[in-house]
Amino acid sequence: MTATLEKGIRVLKEVIDAPIASYFNSCVHCGLCAEACLFYTETGDPKYTPIHKLEPLRRVYEQEYTLLGRLKKMVGLSRAVTDDELDEWQELVYNSCTLCGRCSAVCPVGNDIVYMVRKFREGMSASGHAPAGIKGAVNRTVTIGSPMGVKLPAVQAQMKHVEEDYGIPIPLDAEGAEYMVMLSSMEIINFPEYLAAVAKIMRQAGKTWTLCSTAFEATNAGIQIGNSDLAKVIVSRIVEGAEKLKVKTVISPECGHAYTALRWEGANLIGRPFTFNVKHIIEVLGEFQAQGLLKTEGFETDKLTFHDPCQLVRRGGVIQQPRKLMNMVAKNFVEMPDAGYMNWCCGGGGGASAIEEGEELRLEAFKKKKFQFDTVKPDRVVTACANCRIVLEEGLEHYQMDIPVVGLTEMIAEHIPDKGA
């Protein structure tokens, strides 16, 4: 399949639905969405205004689906969308949009702008205008099995490592287990503590769980690049794995987009409802906590704050659980300004962190996080997304801020007593 402009325009025509038509007709150019976007607030450049990032999509809509637009097109009064234009828009649709959804949360006429960006990316990808960085990640996920090229032996090596260090067996392909635990490459390579943490938590809760040899990678770069066909291939592996092992619940790891891909887009990608539940690990921990299955001892005493991953709060509805979990193990937990529903993005979501040429802009946008951190001056930052974690670490290092970033699941697991194993 080669990507062409014609294909891109055809895809754009396909993705335009009543909500998008309604949104474009409602926009009054008030510019408030810019005030919600960290790429605008930190650069002051109006081209990063969220609704402007959709201009080519708006023109396709007008020219194809409105009477006046069709008339204008017929008499040659409107400009067709070109390859050069889409090329120019790549920076706006990918590098400077993390699909964080703050614009959708503030638009006074109610436009769900991030919904449109996600759809616009389908056309960008089909016309060959997606950034090389995300393209590479998608290709590796489809051909090798993970965006970072991680294969099963790497996972098995880590399983062995955890089994040796903690003396807890890691089940693989255990049919009939209650939970199937997914990982992200980032965790397999950079944060091996995650798997150990899950093992400790599951053992204490007395739950059966398993990894799956054919579906261990949860991230879905197909969603980020905007290619539903590839996203479907990736999500299908997980569905097949979960159905083969007959698990009740698939647990999305500490990764925002993996959760969105699996929890909200998955069933729509494969065209039928799932036969199992999908939960983010933080939701599962929240349930264990509520059911008294999660018992911790001791407290962190340094000043901690929590960075809400966009896909978990605004785009996912998991808002209260991390706070209750934080308070379970932290004596000095402070909230940043705008924390929770309106938290500011790390700047690297939606595939943006995979785009090399977007790094400078990303670090510029990070000034927003810097401001949030400077306000509460935490000793450490806790989060629940491996990608946020990496992006935060890079930003903090760039601005020479000595604030370690930790994962919430691991922090909880550290407070689970070893006895009673």
Next chain:
Amino acid sequence: MNELQFLTWVRGPGLDLAVGIFLLGVVWRLFEIYSLGRKKDLSAPRHAAGASGLHTVFRRSVPPPGMLKRSPVSYIGGYIFHIGLAIVVLLFAPHILLIAHLTGLSWPGLPSQFIDLAAVVTMAAMVVMLVDRINKPVKRFLSTFEDWFTWAVTFLPVLTGWVAVQHLLLPYTTMLALHILSVEILLVVLPFTKLFHAFTLFGSRWYNGKVNAHKGVPV
């Protein structure tokens, strides 16, 4: 055509034509937009208090936390001129008479001195919004001909109405005819420009609320 003939035309055939285009335009545009439909969401829904299409229709009338401070002119100016327009259009006694004549519906109006004040405040807010659109980089960057044009066709009915009532500039008959003509232009333009947000805003807020309510997020 003398001024009386002009007034007779705008009150008769002109008004019929404008109202006709407006009504057909609104129906056509609503059909054109909402008949596109949308796909059913197959993911398992999550329920949360305060999350629904209807909640968002109302909630979005209030600035989200922190936003009022970031863009006070947009919010305060926006509130004033929208509410001002509603007062002037719906609570001025002669307007109510016209509406009663057209539809049979009637309600009490406000004293004309109050309407006077409301009109002046509305115009002032609209001028402030215009200056903001010129001054603010984002708004200027987003603005097209349509933004200036729709501002003008919204402003002119208020201005001409106020001038007519004050008996300024031109003879009352001519001014009144111009006022009615400006309203007719507004009616004709509304369905085909961004002014149509007066209708689609409800659908947009509802969709946004609905799509996110599916995830258990009250937006």
